[in-house]
């Protein structure tokens with residue numbers, strides 16, 4: 001088994017990718033719904049499911065078009081089965097199961113976060129253990145201890161907002177549209193953090209030194225906007241227009257906000273590196289595209305003498321190549337799922353049940 005077709009529909013990207021040997025992305029097709037959800041300021045679950053349904057067959061066909069035999073060249077199918085939006089997951093999972101059944105090839109459901117942990121597979125070699133894995137996205141901010149292949153212990157998680165969610169909510173308040181991360185990142189690069197001091201310090205949560213929290217930062221940013229009367233941009237501008245029209249106040253706030261997000265993430269990761277002495281750190285998730293975070297991770301790697309792998313942006317945000325890569329690692333060990341596998345919206349990677357009351361939501 002060499003060619004795995006990955007399918008990903010957990011949130012707002014319909015994605016399919018053909019990956020060779022878990023390492024070479026032969027195709028990586030992503031149909032983004034961002035433009036549809038933008039009008040609502042965040043992901044609307046029902047709309048996401050409907051969009052997936054419209055797009056999935058075409059996206060999968062495009063992904064296998066690179067194979068000389070098309071669908072017949074697919075040797076196994078791997079699809080995200082959780083966590084994520086239930087209706088959205090159902091579309092990709094059902095499609096993947098039906099396809100595997102029709103082709104007579106093995107099928108495996110993949111944990112979305114395990115997929116993100118494999119997003120550096122296309123540019124780097126084997127892992128050294130123990131490793132740490134930091135996933136920072138719109139739905140998750142998780143830190144894992146990885147003592148051996150495919151074995152995960154969650155060291156920390158966000159207590160409230162995910163890092164990307166904090167970006168999205170702050171951007172929305174400023175009229176910068178959705179998603180907020182990329183535009184705030186670009187504005188931060190031309191702003192001055194020292195001109196927008198925020199009433200915020202990275203939290204150290206007693207008894208949970210590897211947990212994150214971003215709601216305090218979000219509140220500090222919102223309070224700053226209110227007290228300094230930072231004017232938000234008119235709704236509905238394109239991202240280019242918003243970039244051009246953003247005031248110095250918005251730019252400076254973006255820089256200050258970004259500095260705070262990065263120092264929160266780096267502070268926790270640095271503590272974990274000191275405690276766990278990993279031989280490798282892997283990162284993933286949309287926020288791993290962030291320019292300041294990438295630079296800070298490179299500096300941290302230098303300072304601590306540990307390799308920190310950061311995916312290329314196209315593999316950092318949601319995609320199916322990472323799902324195929326994670327699926328390949330498990331399929332190669334003989335793991336399979338049968339046709340009874342259902343979507344698991346609150347699935348945890350370390351096997352523990354989800355904390356009560358905490359379910360994944362793509363809404364921002």
Ligand code: KG4
Nearest residue numbers: 137138139164179181185286287290317318
């Ligand atoms: O991994 P992803 O595509 O989806 C989830 O699994 O959530 O991550 C999307 C998130 C959004 O919140 C988006 O604002 C954020 O990643 N993001 C960024 C950047 N690019 C995307 N955040 C900060 N800086 C960026 N350059």
Ligand code: ZN
Nearest residue numbers: 116137285318
């Ligand atoms: Zn994701």
